[in-house]
Each structure stands twice: as C-alpha cells, then as structure tokens.
Amino acid sequence: MTLLAELAAAIGPDHVLAGPAGAPFLTDWRRRYTGRAAAVVRPASTAEVARVVGICLRHGAPMVPQGGNTGLAGGATPDDSGRAVVISLARMNRIRAVDPLNDTLVAEAGCVLQAVQDAARQAGRLFPLSLASEGSCTIGGNLSTNAGGTQVLRYGNARELALGLEVVTPDGEIWNGLRGLRKDNTGYHLRDLYLGAEGTLGIITAATLRLFPLPAAQCVALAALGTLDDALALLARARSGFDAALTAFEIMSGASLDVVVRAFPRQRVPLAPAPWYALLELSDSEGEAHARERFERVLTAALDDGVVRDVAIAESLAQGKALWHLRESISEAQAAEGKNIKHDIAVPTSAIPAFVAATDALLERWLPGVRHVTFGHLGDGNLHYNVSRPESMPEAGFLARQDQVYRLVHDSVQAHGGSISAEHGIGQLRRDELPRYKSPVEMALMRRLKQALDPRGLMNPGKVLPPPARFARPPGGDAGGPAKPDPRRPG
Amino acid sequence: MTLLAELAAAIGPDHVLAGPAGAPFLTDWRRRYTGRAAAVVRPASTAEVARVVGICLRHGAPMVPQGGNTGLAGGATPDDSGRAVVISLARMNRIRAVDPLNDTLVAEAGCVLQAVQDAARQAGRLFPLSLASEGSCTIGGNLSTNAGGTQVLRYGNARELALGLEVVTPDGEIWNGLRGLRKDNTGYHLRDLYLGAEGTLGIITAATLRLFPLPAAQCVALAALGTLDDALALLARARSGFDAALTAFEIMSGASLDVVVRAFPRQRVPLAPAPWYALLELSDSEGEAHARERFERVLTAALDDGVVRDVAIAESLAQGKALWHLRESISEAQAAEGKNIKHDIAVPTSAIPAFVAATDALLERWLPGVRHVTFGHLGDGNLHYNVSRPESMPEAGFLARQDQVYRLVHDSVQAHGGSISAEHGIGQLRRDELPRYKSPVEMALMRRLKQALDPRGLMNPGKVLPPPARFARPPGGDAGGPAKPDPRRPG
Numbered sequence: 001m002t003l004l005a006e007l008a009a010a011i012g013p014d015h016v017l018a019g020p021a022g023a024p025f026l027t028d029w030r031r032r033y034t035g036r037a038a039a040v041v042r043p044a045s046t047a048e049v050a051r052v053v054g055i056c057l058r059h060g061a062p063m064v065p066q067g068g069n070t071g072l073a074g075g076a077t078p079d080d081s082g083r084a085v086v087i088s089l090a091r092m093n094r095i096r097a098v099d100p101l102n103d104t105l106v107a108e109a110g111c112v113l114q115a116v117q118d119a120a121r122q123a124g125r126l127f128p129l130s131l132a133s134e135g136s137c138t139i140g141g142n143l144s145t146n147a148g149g150t151q152v153l154r155y156g157n158a159r160e161l162a163l164g165l166e167v168v169t170p171d172g173e174i175w176n177g178l179r180g181l182r183k184d185n186t187g188y189h190l191r192d193l194y195l196g197a198e199g200t201l202g203i204i205t206a207a208t209l210r211l212f213p214l215p216a217a218q219c220v221a222l223a224a225l226g227t228l229d230d231a232l233a234l235l236a237r238a239r240s241g242f243d244a245a246l247t248a249f250e251i252m253s254g255a256s257l258d259v260v261v262r263a264f265p266r267q268r269v270p271l272a273p274a275p276w277y278a279l280l281e282l283s284d285s286e287g288e289a290h291a292r293e294r295f296e297r298v299l300t301a302a303l304d305d306g307v308v309r310d311v312a313i314a315e316s317l318a319q320g321k322a323l324w325h326l327r328e329s330i331s332e333a334q335a336a337e338g339k340n341i342k343h344d345i346a347v348p349t350s351a352i353p354a355f356v357a358a359t360d361a362l363l364e365r366w367l368p369g370v371r372h373v374t375f376g377h378l379g380d381g382n383l384h385y386n387v388s389r390p391e392s393m394p395e396a397g398f399l400a401r402q403d404q405v406y407r408l409v410h411d412s413v414q415a416h417g418g419s420i421s422a423e424h425g426i427g428q429l430r431r432d433e434l435p436r437y438k439s440p441v442e443m444a445l446m447r448r449l450k451q452a453l454d455p456r457g458l459m460n461p462g463k464v465l466p467p468p469a470r471f472a473r474p475p476g477g478d479a480g481g482p483a484k485p486d487p488r489r490p491g
Numbered sequence: 492m493t494l495l496a497e498l499a500a501a502i503g504p505d506h507v508l509a510g511p512a513g514a515p516f517l518t519d520w521r522r523r524y525t526g527r528a529a530a531v532v533r534p535a536s537t538a539e540v541a542r543v544v545g546i547c548l549r550h551g552a553p554m555v556p557q558g559g560n561t562g563l564a565g566g567a568t569p570d571d572s573g574r575a576v577v578i579s580l581a582r583m584n585r586i587r588a589v590d591p592l593n594d595t596l597v598a599e600a601g602c603v604l605q606a607v608q609d610a611a612r613q614a615g616r617l618f619p620l621s622l623a624s625e626g627s628c629t630i631g632g633n634l635s636t637n638a639g640g641t642q643v644l645r646y647g648n649a650r651e652l653a654l655g656l657e658v659v660t661p662d663g664e665i666w667n668g669l670r671g672l673r674k675d676n677t678g679y680h681l682r683d684l685y686l687g688a689e690g691t692l693g694i695i696t697a698a699t700l701r702l703f704p705l706p707a708a709q710c711v712a713l714a715a716l717g718t719l720d721d722a723l724a725l726l727a728r729a730r731s732g733f734d735a736a737l738t739a740f741e742i743m744s745g746a747s748l749d750v751v752v753r754a755f756p757r758q759r760v761p762l763a764p765a766p767w768y769a770l771l772e773l774s775d776s777e778g779e780a781h782a783r784e785r786f787e788r789v790l791t792a793a794l795d796d797g798v799v800r801d802v803a804i805a806e807s808l809a810q811g812k813a814l815w816h817l818r819e820s821i822s823e824a825q826a827a828e829g830k831n832i833k834h835d836i837a838v839p840t841s842a843i844p845a846f847v848a849a850t851d852a853l854l855e856r857w858l859p860g861v862r863h864v865t866f867g868h869l870g871d872g873n874l875h876y877n878v879s880r881p882e883s884m885p886e887a888g889f890l891a892r893q894d895q896v897y898r899l900v901h902d903s904v905q906a907h908g909g910s911i912s913a914e915h916g917i918g919q920l921r922r923d924e925l926p927r928y929k930s931p932v933e934m935a936l937m938r939r940l941k942q943a944l945d946p947r948g949l950m951n952p953g954k955v956l957p958p959p960a961r962f963a964r965p966p967g968g969d970a971g972g973p974a975k976p977d978p979r980r981p982g
Contacts, residue, residue, distance in 0.1 A: 101723055101841035102872070103730070146676050154735075157674060160651065175932050180839045182871040183648060183913035185637050185687055186925060187955055188937045192683030196676055213731040232592055239594070240704040243776040244645075244735030285734040286785070294777070348671045350592035380673040381593070422674035434677060441666045445944070446679050452943035453936070464678055 003059040007041055007085070010051040015042040015091070025086050028077045029070050033428060035078035037064070040086040046166060046174055046205045052087055053203070054172035061085050062461050063170075065199035067141025068112065070133040072344070073427025075145065075198040075463050089140050092205060095119045103211040104163060104180040109140025109204050116209065125211035128155040128247075132328065140204050146196035148423030153379035154247040154283070155212065157423070159195045164208035167194050170201070170454040180208045193449065198425050199460040201453045215283035218247075219291035220320035221299060224274035224309040228353035231278050231378055233307045235349070238280055239379075241298040245291075248281035249379035256330045256375045263333035267326060270312045278308075278378065279327050281320075327375070334373050334386060338395050341387045341405045347418035349381040356383070359412040363387060366408065367401070382422040385409060410437065426464045435466065494550040498532055498576070501542040506533040506582070516577050519568045520561050524919060526569035528555070531577040537657060537665055537696045543578055544694070545663035552576050553952050554661075556690035558600065558632025561624040563835070564918025566636065566689040566954050580631050583696060586610045594702040595654060595671040600631025600695050607700065616702035619646040619738075623819065631695050637687035639914030644870035645738040645774070646703065648914070650686045655699035658685050661692070661945040671699045684940065689916050690951040692944045706774035709738075710782035711811035712790060715765035715800040719844035722769050722869055724798045726840070729771055730870075732789035736782075739772035740870035747821045747866045754824035758817060761803040769799075769869065770818050772811075818866070825864050825877060829886050832878045832896045838909035840872040847874070850903040854878060857899065858892070873913040876900060901928065917955045926957065 001009070008016045017025070022040035027033065038061060043049045056063050062084040066076040078084035092108040093115070099105070100123045107116050113134040120127035129142060131149040141147075143165070147158045155161065164179040167190075177191055194202055225231050231251055238246050253276055257269050271277070284291035292313060299311045314320035334340055347355045356374060363370050369390030376383035387405055389398035410420045414437050421430050435443055443465075450457075450465055461467060492500070499507045508516070513531035518524065529552060534540045547554050553575040557567040569575035583601040590596070591614045598607050604625040611618035620633060622640040632638075634656070638649045646652065655670040658681075668682055685693055716722050722742055729737050744767055748760050762768070775782035783804060790802045805811035825831055838846045847865060854861050860881030867874035878896055880889035901911045905928050912921050926934055934956075941948075941956055952958060 099839065099841050101727065102839040104839065148674050148676075152673060156651075159680070160647075169932070169936070173932050175936065176930065177933065179910065180908065181837045181910050181913075182643060182840075183639050183837045183868075183873045184910035185639075185912045185914055185916045186910055186921070187917060187929065187933075188688055188692075188940050189650070189683050189686070190933065190936055192680050193940075196678075196680055201679075213734050215734070236592065241776060243704050243706070243774075245776070283734075285732060285736070346672045346674045348590065348593040348595065349673075350590050377674075382674045417671065419670065419672050419675035419677055421676045422672075423676055425676045426678060430677070438678065439667065441660070441664050442668065442678075442681065445660070445666065445681055448943045449679050449681075449684075449940070452939045 003055065003061055004039055006055045007039060007052060010055060011041060011043050011048045015044070017042070022086070025066060025069065025088060026078065028074050030072065033074040033077040035084070036080050036082035037078045037084045037086045038082060040088060042088045042091045044091040046168065049087065049168045049203055049205050050172050050174050052085070053168050053170065056085050056458065057170070057172055057456065060458070062458050063087055064460050065089065065144070065203045067109065067138035067144070068133065068136045070137040071141060071145060071427060072424040073421070073429040075425055075427030075460070076141070077428070079462050087203065089138060089205070096206065098123045099180065100125055100211070102180050105209050105211055106178060106206060107139050107209060108206045109138060111139045113137050113139055113142060120211050121214070123211070124214060126214045127161070127209060127211055129158055129161055139207060139209070143195055143204050143207055144197065144199050145425040148377070148380070148382065150248050150250065150377065152377060153249055154244055159192065161210050162191065162195060162207045163210055165191050165194055165204055166206040167202040167204055170456065170459040178206060178208045196425070198427060198464050200450065200464050201459060213285065216286055217284045217288040217291045218320065219282045219284065219288070219295055219314065220323045221280045221295050221311060221313045222271060222323050223278045223280065223299065223302070223311050224271040225276040225278060226274065226309060228276060228356055230307050231276055232349065232353065234278055234302055235379060237298055237302055237307065242282055242294060245282050245284055245294070246280065246379070247283040248279065250279040250327050250376070251378035252277045252279065252327060252330065252375040253372065255371065256373050257326060259337060259373060260326055260329045260333045263336040264329055267322070267329065269326065271310045274309055279323055330373065330375050334388065337388065339399055340373065341402050343385040343406070343409050344422050344424045345385055345409070345413045345418055345420060346380065346382045346422035347413060347416040349378065351416045351418070352378065352381060352383065355412065355416040355418065359385070359409055362408055362412060363405070369393070380422070406433065428463060431462070431464060431466055494546065494552055494576070495530055497546045498530060498543060501546060502532060502534050502539045506535070508533070513577070516557060516560065516579060517569065519565050521563065524565040524568040526575070527571050527573035528569045528575045528577045529573060531579060533579045533582045535582040537659065540578065540659045540694055540696050541663050541665050543576070544659050544661065547576050547949065548661070548663055548947065551949070553949050554578055555951050556580065556635070556694045558629035558635070559603065559624065559627045561628040562632060562636060562918060563915040564912070564920040566916055566918030566951070567632070568919070570953050578694065580629060580694070580696070587697065589614045590671065591616055591702070593671050596700050596702055597669060597697060598630050598700060599697045600629060602630045604628050604630055604633060611702050612705070614702070615705060617705045618652070618700060618702055620649055620652055630698060630700070634686055634695050634698055635688065635690050636916040639868070639871065639873065641739050641741065641868065643868060644740055645735055650683065652701050653682065653686060653698045654701055656682050656685055656695055657697040658693040658695055661947065661950040669697060669699045687916070689918060689955050691941065691955050692950060704776065707777055708775045708779040708782045709811065710773045710775065710779070710786055711805040711814045712771045712786050713762060713803045713814050714769045714771065714790065714793070715762040716767040716769060717765065717800060719767060719847055721798050722767055723840065723844065725769055725793055726869060728789055728793055728798065733773055733785060736773050736775055736785070737771065737870070738774040739770065741770040741818050741867070742869035743768045743770070743818060743821065743866040744863065746862065747864050748817060750828060750864055751817055751820045751824040754827040755820055758813070758820065760817065762801045765800055770814055821864065821866050825879065828879065830890055831864065832893050834876040834897070834900050835873070835913050835915045836876055836900070836904045836909055836911060837871065837873045837913035838904060838907040840869065842907045842909070843869065843872060843874065846903065846907040846909065850876070850900055853899055853903060854896070860884070871913070897924065919954060922953070922955060922957055
C-alpha cells in the first residue's frame with residue numbers, strides 16, 4: 001500500500017488531507033514559512049497517533065507535529081521537500097479528567113489553551129498559563145515550545161505547569177507518563193526532555209497539568225519610571241512586599257506606549273510621559289480591599305523614596321483591563337507602523353539596564369535614527385526587544401539588514417549571559433543561529449539525545465538542530481555554521 | 492602510570508585517599524551499604540573533576556560521585572568490586588556569586604545546604620530548600636537526588652530551585668550551563684536530565700540557584716482531625732485561603748505522635764488525642780499580626796464547619812518551633828522503639844485516604860497487629876509510610892519480611908497511581924524494584940539516555956538502572972527482573 005492509503009486505512013480517509021485541503025496547515029500564521037507535505041493527517045486518539053507514526057516510520061516519511069499553528073519560530077511548518085506528513089493534534093481535544101483535590105487536570109494535546117483555562121475555572125481552579133494566542137493555540141504546542149506568557153513570574157513557564165505527559169515516541173510506542181505527582185524521584189525525568197523539544201523527540205499527546213486556587217481578587221497598577229534601574233528597584237520592593245501575590249511585572253518603554261496611542265487614539269496612558277512604565281498585577285487571596293491596601297502601601301513608599309515618578313492604581317476591573325490593554329496592544333500598534341525586527345530575548349534581570357543601554361547604543365551607532373520599541377516581562381528578565389527603521393530609511397533597505405540586526409542584538413545578549421529565545425523557541429527561525437551561542441559541548445549533547453531518541457531522524461527534522469548535512473560544513477561560513485572562536489563579536 | 496599515580500599527579504597526593512583514610516566514604520550514613528574503592532579522590536575545582544574523570548575513563552575505572560554522604564538510597568556508595576573511584580565533591584564548597592537583583596546564587600556542588608541558606612540570608616534572600624540533614628548534606632547531592640523536604644508545597648523540589656548547572660560529563664568534558672535565566676527556550680533541557688539522575692549521567696559541579704524574598708513573618712498551627720478526608724478538606728481551604736503563603740502542610744497520625752511522646756516525654760501535643768494531626772505553616776509578606784489573623788479566620792471557619800476538631804495556633808516562635816519539633820522527632824522516636832520498614836511514597840493527594848485505608852488493611856490482614864507510623868508532606872501527596880512490627884513478633888522475624896512488605900506497599904502505591912520514591916531517589920535501595928513499576932517503554936527510554944550520555948557505563952554504575960547483566964535475565968524471576976504482566980499483584 002502507498003503511504004496515503006495506509007494512513008487512510010489507519011485513521012479514516014476523511015482525516016488524511018492532501019492537496020488544497022491541507023494548505024492551511026502548511027503556512028505558519030505569521031506567513032514567514034510555507035512548506036509542502038505528502039499529507040496532513042488528523043488522528044483522533046493516542047492510538048491513532050501511534051499508528052500514524054508507525055506507518056510514517058515504515059515509509060521513511062518525516063513527521064511534523066502541529067497544534068494550533070500559532071508558533072512564532074516556524075517549528076510546526078514542514079520543509080519544501082513535499083515528503084513530510086503533518087500530524088495535526090487538533091482533533092485530540094478532550095479534557096480527560098479534572099481532580100480538584102489533587103489540583104490537576106488531564107488534557108489532550110489538541111485542547112485549545114482557553115478551553116483548558118475554562119475547564120479549570122469550572123472546577124473552581126486556575127490554570128495560569130496565559131498568552132496572546134490563547135484562543136487558538138493548543139496546550140500540546142504550549143508544552144512542546146515551553147510557552148511563557150504573562151504569569152511566569154508567579155507560576156512558571158509551561159514546563160513548570162506540566163506534572164506528567166503522554167508521548168508517542170519516534171518508534172511509534174506510547175509512553176504513559178501522565179503521573180499527577182508533585183514528587184517522584186524514580187529515574188530520569190523524561191518529561192522535561194519532551195517539554196520544549198518542539199516535537200523533535202516525540203509527539204506529546206496529553207498532559208497532566210497543575211491547577212491553583214483562583215485568586216479572590218486581582219488589582220492592577222501602572223507606575224511611571226525614570227530609568228530601568230528604578231524599574232529593578234521597584235521590582236525588588238514588589239517581590240518583597242507581595243511575594244507570590246505579585247503575578248505580573250511588565251515593563252514598557254515610553255516609546256512603546258507612544259506607538260500604541262498613535263495607532264489606537266482611544267487608548268490613553270493615565271500618567272504623564274516618562275521614559276519607562278511598569279505594569280504590576282497583584283493576585284490576592286483575601287479580597288479587593290486588601291489588594292488595594294497592599295498596593296497603596298508599597299507604591300506610596302516607592303513614590304516617597306523617589307523610586308517611581310507617579311502611580312495609577314486601577315479602581316475597577318475595567319480600569320485594570322484598560323491598563324493591560326495598553327501592554328497587549330504594543331505588537332499590533334507597531335505592526336501598523338510597518339515591519340520591524342523582533343527579538344525575544346532574556347538576560348539575568350539584574351543585567352537588563354546594562355543590556356538595553358549597550359545594545360541601544362550599538363544599534364544607534366550602526367544605524368543612526370533607529371527606533372527602539374522595548375517591552376516585556378521584566379520580572380522574568382524577558383524583553384521583546386523590537387527594532388523599527390529610522391524614519392528616513394526605506395522599509396526594504398531596513399529589512400535587508402535583518403540578519404545583521406539579529407547578529408548584533410544576539411551577540412549582545414550572549415555577552416550579558418542571556419538567551420536568544422526566551423519563550424518562542426528555536427524552530428526554523430533561530431536554528432542556524434544556535435551553534436553560535438551554544439558551546440560545542442552543549443550542541444554535541446543535544447545531538448546525542450536526538451540520536452538516542454530519534455535514531456532515524458524522522459521526527460520534525462530541521463527544527464531546533466541544524467540538519468546533519470550542516471554538521472559537515474567547514475567552519476567560518478555563514479551564521480548557520482559552527483560556533484566561532486569569539487561569539488561576542490558583533491556582526 | 493597507575494591509576495592512583497595519575498590521580499595523585501592530577502590533584503595532589505594529599506587528596507587521593509586509599510586504605511583506612513577512605514573508609515568513611517565507603518559506607519552510607521544509615522550503614523545499610525558498604526563498598527570498596529580503588530581510591531577516594533577530593534578534587535577542588537571543576538577542572539580537577541574533569542581531569543579525574545578523564546583519568547578514570549582511560550583506566551576504565553567506574554566513578555561514584557559523592558556529596559555529604561547523607562543519601563537514603565545508597566546512591567553514593569560504591570559496589571564491592573574495589574574498582575571504583577569515589578569522587579567526593581566536598582572540597583568544592585565556594586559560593587561563587589550572589590545576585591540579589593536577579594534572585595540567584597551560584598554555589599559549588601560541595602557547599603553544605605545550610606551554607607547556601609546562610610549565604611542567601613546574608614543577602615537578604617531565602618533559599619528555601621530545607622531537610623533534616625541540611626547541616627551536612629551538600630547542594631550537589633540535593634540536586635542529584637532532586638531532594639524534597641518541607642517547603643516543596645510552596646517552592647518546589649530541588650529541581651525547581653536550580654536555574655542552571657555546571658556538569659562534568661562522563662567523557663570528562665565540562666558543560667557550562669550556569670545560566671541564571673527564568674526563561675530560556677533554546678533546545679533540549681539538559682539541566683533537567685542531570686537533576687535527579689543520581690550521578691549516573693555526569694557529575695554536577697556547580698549550580699545557579701533561585702532565591703526568594705524572606706517572609707516578614709512565619710506562623711505555625713496544629714489541627715486535630717478525625718479523618719484523612721478532613722485533612723484533605725482542610726488542605727483545600729488552606730490553599731484557597733493562603734495560596735502561596737501556605738509553605739507547609741504536614742500530616743501526622745495520632746500513633747506517630749504517641750511514639751514521639753513516649754520517646755521524648757518532655758515533648759507534648761497541645762491538643763486532645765485524635766486520629767490525625769496537620770501542621771500548617773504560613774509565611775506572610777506583611778507581618779506577624781496579619782499572619783495570625785489569616786490563620787484565625789480560616790481555621791475558625793474550619794472549626795465551625797466541623798472540618799477540624801481542635802486547633803492550636805503558636806503564639807510565639809518558640810511555640811512554633813515546638814510544633815515543628817514534634818513532626819521532626821517522629822523518625823528518631825520510632826527508631827528508639829526498634830527497626831521499622833520505611834517507605835517514601837507519593838500518590839495523587841486526592842488518593843491519600845483511599846491509599847492509606849487500602850494499604851493499612853492489606854498489611855493488617857497479612858501481618859495481624861502490625862503498627863503504622865504514617866506521616867509526611869500531605870500537600871505534596873508524599874507519605875513516609877513506616878511500618879513497625881506487631882508487639883508479639885520478634886524483630887528479626889519482622890525484618891526478614893521486609894521485601895514482602897515493600898512489595899505489598901509499593902504494589903498498592905502503583906495501584907493508586909503513585910511513585911515508590913517520592914524524595915529519596917532510587918540508588919541501590921529501589922533499583923531492582925524499578926522495572927516492576929515502570930513500563931518497558933519507560934525503562935527502554937531511560938536505558939537509551941544512559942547509553943547516549945555514558946556509553947562506557949562508568950558513571951555511578953549499578954545505581955538507578957539495573958546493570959546491563961540483569962537485562963538478560965529471563966522474565967519471571969525475582970523482583971529485580973523485568974516487569975511482570977500484572978504489576979498490581981501484591982507479593
């Protein structure tokens with residue numbers, strides 16, 4: 001039988017898409033990558049996924065797992081060989097179990113994140129993972145890319161929210177690791193290998209997720225700040241004063257909010273112009289009045305001590321939402337002004353002021369008039385360090401320099417002990433940069449793991465790790481080549 | 492050159508111990524295991540560890556990493572072949588850096604846990620890992636065994652407290668993964684492979700650890716409970732009412748506290764006798780008065796609703812310590828009454844009442860008069876399920892049944908979706924039980940990882956995984972053989 005006939009026999013012909021029906025699965029949502037595929041298959045159960053993998057294995061067909069297709073690094077888009085089978089998990093969308101007394105929930109990989117949040121809330125619990133794409137991304141994709149979002153400060157990344165996994169291995173076997181345990185020291189933590197592996201080591205088909213108590217009240221405040229050092233000082237005070245009740249601490253440059261107000265004139269910043277703003281969210285287990293009282297105590301002291309210039313505490317849910325909306329509108333507002341060059345980077349929180357000062361200066365020297373739209377999750381050391389063209393420069397000329405901008409920014413990240421992908425993953429987008437920023441020892445260890453768990457190399461090939469052919473390239477080539485002796489040299 | 496001569500040349504003859512000088516390193520502290528070794532070496536730096544590993548590799552000498560030698564599963568004791576080199580990390584005991592603004596600290600593996608706690612406190616921060624052996628265990632051992640302790644409910648296991656690691660691989664290479672980042676999605680998480688691997692995949696030489704704000708106040712309460720179901724109901728109320736401020740929720744059976752009061756007559760339980768007691772600890776970011784007020788609100792409601800029988804809230808630090816002391820004295824008190832059979836197990840928190848009822852009944856049917864001393868970290872689903880002999884039974888006869896008791900209890904753990912080692916690890920103690928409770932798929936994946944990262948099999952052999960020779964045994968043999976078709980059958 002042919003590959004397609006076997007697949008159709010295994011999961012039903014309606015769920016094997018070839019030709020135009022499969023097209024939506026072959027382009028990522030930001031339309032940066034388009035691939036081709038032998039078929040797009042939509043299995044409905046773990047057993048069907050295992051069957052599909054077994055068939056692909058026999059036919060030597062590369063497999064590309066896909067969730068909501070909302071990734072930002074091209075990790076779920078096939079290459080253009082046309083040989084791959086895209087395995088969409090979208091039909092595996094059952095909540096298998098909710099256990100409020102154990103504070104766990106078992107969700108299949110294709111559950112949309114919002115559906116998981118809703119199932120938790122219906123049981124009187126919180127599933128705290130929260131991202132812009134939560135209405136369409138899937139929990140399987142979130143776990144495979146170790147998604148971050150706005151609540152990491154308190155609840156951790158997707159990695160920290162998964163107690164157990166069910167995985168179909170590249171051999172087509174099913175590993176049932178759906179343990180709902182907080183403590184389990186019985187050998188190697190397979191779970192943490194599959195989390196964040198972007199589907200290159202196996203296919204996550206279900207997960208046991210951690211739930212938390214719903215906060216009694218949430219309160220939001222905006223603070224105007226003179227410098228990033230002041231922002232760090234405010235963060236330290238907020239962490240001491242609120243401990244785990246501090247569920248978000250977002251930073252936005254004044255320029256970021258200028259962009260928002262230009263694009264969306266009905267939005268307004270309730271404070272006088274300032275170089276930086278911090279958005280703080282407090283989740284309180286006692287109630288609204290207590291939350292506000294705590295905010296007032298800590299923020300008034302910060303005001304008195306000159307750490308912040310001004311403060312606005314939301315007086316209602318609507319006001320709190322409006323403050324969040326400012327933060328959430330930055331990307332869209334920036335897009336309205338033309339294409340920009342994005343970086344999703346992390347450095348140690350304490351290094352953020354030095355990183356921003358050094359990198360801004362480097363870019364300005366190299367590209368006079370360049371505009372910075374810097375914002376992100378300060379409490380996690382994670383910045384969306386976006387760069388817009390100088391006003392006098394045509395867009396095409398600016399975008400032609402994208403790789404050089406990446407190089408300059410990422411070299412600076414490396415020099416400050418940081419990561420070139422904080423929450424979006426490597427996928428195709430950063431794959432060829434990886435060997436420049438990882439030591440040869442680390443790259444070799446990663447390749448050994450890939451070889452051990454996917455010896456045929458059929459599981460999402462060409463993602464995360466450069467394909468084997470590239471290993472052989474002589475050093476000194478392009479940015480995708482092996483690590484250079486001095487990775488800190490800007491390009 | 493001989494192995495010993497090369498080692499002496501590499502790290503200095505004073506730090507290569509052979510003969511009686513090495514003896515203290517060859518027996519675990521509970522004196523369950525004694526091994527022999529070609530030498531005990533005490534390198535002082537990561538480079539020296541790498542040199543030692545390189546030498547052992549060339550000589551084909553097995554290596555056994557060792558921290559404070561306080562493990563409970565024999566993971567740091569060599570076998571009796573006399574071929575192994577014990578690598579003590581004790582001289583690597585520097586705190587390399589403290590970064591209060593990033594809330595991180597870099598400690599070498601040989602730092603005693605208490606020294607790490609002290610270094611954090613000196614910087615005005617909390618390093619929350621806390622165990623009975625904290626005065627002598629080392630952070631390297633804690634990370635290698637993924638230690639738990641009393642604060643897991645709030646802060647997680649050792650695994651969750653390590654942001655980055657430095658590791659010497661079985662090839663003698665140094666992986667510098669000492670990143671101090673909360674978000675880093677750049678490939679496979681090597682860190683989580685080494686954590687909890689008990690030194691079988693490489694030697695952790697240093698770690699970047701997470702720090703937290705010091706609580707403004709801590710308050711402790713003891714609640715008397717009728718049933719474990721009531722204990723779960725109280726836990727749910729405490730989690731909702733205190734959220735992350737609930738830093739401990741320990742459970743103790745009435746029998747456990749009887750044992751303490753018998754052994755240490757100066758200790759007293761400040762409540763009337765009850766089947767169960769819960770110890771709650773609240774860490775508050777506002778202050779003593781606020782903490783007490785919160786306790787009173789939630790515990791009074793629980794009293795009014797009949798969830799708890801009685802409550803004592805500590806009125807001073809001394810009273811709080813006395814309550815903790817009851818909990819911490821159970822093991823020692825039980826030891827004073829003779830040897831007992833210990834289990835360190837976890838089940839989903841919601842399954843604890845059913846697990847205890849079913850397992851107690853099974854044991855009593857099989858060994859009438861058996862006495863249960865059950866206590867542990869209820870909030871983590873982790874029980875120290877200890878079993879004492881029937882009064883009428885001689886100790887020797889009881890201990891002769893140890894393996895059967897293990898089998899019965901662990902089969903029940905398995906039937907309740909649990910783990911046979913919650914926080915102590917596998918080591919030698921549970922190694923031969925592991926294949927009974929892990930699926931063949933999981934065992935095979937673990938062996939592939941071991942093979943990939945330690946192809947010569949020289950890194951702490953015979954720990955965690957049964958040695959290769961055992962793989963070949965025909966099924967149906969002893970408990971150390973391959974998994975049986977029905978793992979739930981009690982022995």
